[in-house]
Amino acid sequence: MSKLLTVRDLVVEVPARNIKILDGINFSLEAGQTLGLVGESGCGKSVTCYAVANMLPRGIVRSGGSVTFEPGGPSTRKPAVPKIAMIFQDPTSSLNPVHTIGYYLESALYRHQGLKGSDARMEAMRLLERVGIDRARSRLRAYPHQFSGGMNQRVMIAHALAAKPQLLIADEPTTALDVTMQAQILHLLEELKAETGMSLMIVSHDLGVIARLADRAAVMYCGKIVETASVAELLERPSHPYARALIDCMLSIDPDDLAPPVPIPGSVPLLDSLPEGCHFHPRCLRASGECSARFPAPANIGFAHEVSCYHPVAA
Amino acid sequence: MTAFILVRLVRAIAVLVFTVTLVFIVLRLSGDPAQQMLSDNAGPEALAAFNAKWGLDRSIPEQYLYYVANVLRGDFGVSFADGREVFTVVGERIPKTLIVTVSAFIVSMLIGIPAGILAAMRRESALDKGVMAGAVLGYSVPNFLLGLTFIFVFAVWLRVLPSSGSSTWNHAILPVATFALFNAAALARFMRSTLIDVLGQPYIAAARADGIPRWEIIFRHALPNAAIPMVTTLGFVAGGLLGGSALIEPVFAWPGLGSGFVNATNTGDLPVVQAMIVLFTVFMVAINLIVDVLYAVLNPKIRKH
Incomplete structure (x- = not known):
């Protein structure tokens, strides 16, 4: 498989407040692969996506590292030529309330594929049908407020497909939806990924979503990746105490495993008052003196399995 | 859309009727126009003659009905100040x-x-x-x-x-x-x-x-x-x-209307004041109606309901 995206030592800061949101992020993504980013709110998952898509909000800057797309050298990509498409957490508010679904899709088809008039309309209908919206012809005249959240997320996905992306970034795509809709959207993403061969970066705080869709997962905490592994490896042999704790927090419906979820004590520290050393040590049961002295260098502990911890959990 | 505009129109007319009534009553209760228009040493006969000439000796409900009937025929009365038609006095401003x-x-x-x-x-x-x-x-x-x-x-x-x-x-x-x-x-x-x-x-x-x-x-x-x-x-x-x-x-x-309104209020020229307030109300109601319609045109969430 060929590499699509390589992120090296990515640092993202808020200069005005002298805060590092991302501090030395490394990962790569192969064509057709799915990477899941998992972690609690505020650990930098979404910012990683925005940095990769080169659309950080104002006041937040990439101050170090590189984001490289293959083929080609370091990314000079401007937002005007996307091979990247994004879908968001709250689909209804991510759609412009004054434009019809048809305008939204047809203008994207013109921008990305040069389609106009009835060609654009036919293709928009095909895309809507592809993402599971029936009566597509009349739906083109509808406005986002007339659709449910799940339908709007389908529209967002159809819109993303219009760009024929090589990489689809899904930032908490199912968090605002109910479970049945969540399952349908995840299924749709799986199908489309197989059909188009695009890569997928999916952000979620729900390990279940990551497990379902991703090939590899990166566990993030306070702007650093603390563990990366294949999803199967991560779920079976979580090595970082934080990854372990996240898995213990998952609710199980297995009748043989009714152990109550184990909450992680405390909460994510604020970025302007990060603890020294490993940022997780104040919440970690295994912490020792060296944990508060220096951040542990990532160590390879298995096939493509890296962890940054002085006291990894034994398998 | 047509129904939307019709509802707003009916509402606008209701506002207009309410304003005309309120203004009429408040103006009648806010002072004796005869004393304002005539000089301070005018005798009781002169005051009575003034009131009789302009129908101010009748009861307020009676005056109101006359006024509304006339307004509906397009007759806003005559200015106390110079005897010209109110319609002309206001219209030219x-x-x-x-x-x-x-x-x-x-x-x-x-x-x-x-x-x-x-x-x-x-x-x-x-x-x-x-x-x-x-x-x-x-x-x-x-x-x-x-x-x-x-x-x-x-x-x-x-x-x-x-x-x-x-x-x-x-x-x-x-x-x-x-x-x-x-x-x-x-x-x-x-x-x-x-x-x-x-x-x-x-x-x-x-x-x-x-x-x-x-x-x-x-x-x-x-x-x-x-x-x-x-x-x-x-x-x-x-x-x-x-x-x-x-x-x-x-x-x-x-x-314009603004300075005309100030003058008419100072001299107690009731028919002019009244006509101007009605006219201002018409303007305001019309502006609101236009805002409502534009709102519906611009906002699909309102348009579709």
Whole structure:
């Protein structure tokens, strides 16, 4: 498989407040692969996506590292030529309330594929049908407020497909939806990924979503990746105490495993008052003196399995 | 859409009837017009004759019914002051006021809206700070004081523009400028904050993620949304211009409805005052109706219900 995206030592800061949101992020993504980013709110998952898509909000800057797309050298990509498409957490508010679904899709088809008039309309209908919206012809005249959240997320996905992306970034795509809709959207993403061969970066705080869709997962905490592994490896042999704790927090419906979820004590520290050393040590049961002295260098502990911890959990 | 407009129309008529009634009663209870119009040493016979001549000796409900019946026939009565038809007295002032208010409205939009858009697009820049400083200044200086300052600078000091009257187009410049600057300041501030609010919405971030060029995001995606609250503000501004004409027109001796209203109130010319209040109400109701309709045109959430 060929590499699509390589992120090296990515640092993202808020200069005005002298805060590092991302501090030395490394990962790569192969064509057709799915990477899941998992972690609690505020650990930098979404910012990683925005940095990769080169659309950080104002006041937040990439101050170090590189984001490289293959083929080609370091990314000079401007937002005007996307091979990247994004879908968001709250689909209804991510759609412009004054434009019809048809305008939204047809203008994207013109921008990305040069389609106009009835060609654009036919293709928009095909895309809507592809993402599971029936009566597509009349739906083109509808406005986002007339659709449910799940339908709007389908529209967002159809819109993303219009760009024929090589990489689809899904930032908490199912968090605002109910479970049945969540399952349908995840299924749709799986199908489309197989059909188009695009890569997928999916952000979620729900390990279940990551497990379902991703090939590899990166566990993030306070702007650093603390563990990366294949999803199967991560779920079976979580090595970082934080990854372990996240898995213990998952609710199980297995009748043989009714152990109550184990909450992680405390909460994510604020970025302007990060603890020294490993940022997780104040919440970690295994912490020792060296944990508060220096951040542990990532160590390879298995096939493509890296962890940054002085006291990894034994398998 | 037709039903929507019909409902608003019926509501507008109800507001009009209510206002006419309220104004009629309040004006009758607020003083004896005979004593205001005639000199202080007028005898009781003179007062009685005045009241009988204008029907003021009848009971208020009776007067009201007469008044409404006449108004429905288009007869607003005769001015106490000079005996001319109220319709003529008020009618000849309408174009004068419209010239000033409509020009001021257009000029304030031409200045305020682009200034607000630029300030929002270049947020925190020197341009933004300059526009906002100007807006705060324009907004906090009272209308009439600004007018007096203009008269002093351009008419008394520089002697380039006339200070009062309405005989040439030049006479309109100072009243229009006074009105327009004040309202441009209000519009610029509101346009800026509305656009900044819209630009922070998730659908704008999504549009950026899609690689849509900046100007297209502003004009196609942000402004159509910002226009919805903006229309409400424009309605307020238009209403404020009409109401403000009572403040500004006397400063420039501009013979429009505003100064006419002030004169008629001072002399107790009831039929004129009354007709003018009804006319102001009609204007306000019409503005609100236009705002409601524009709101429905601009906002699909309202249109589809």
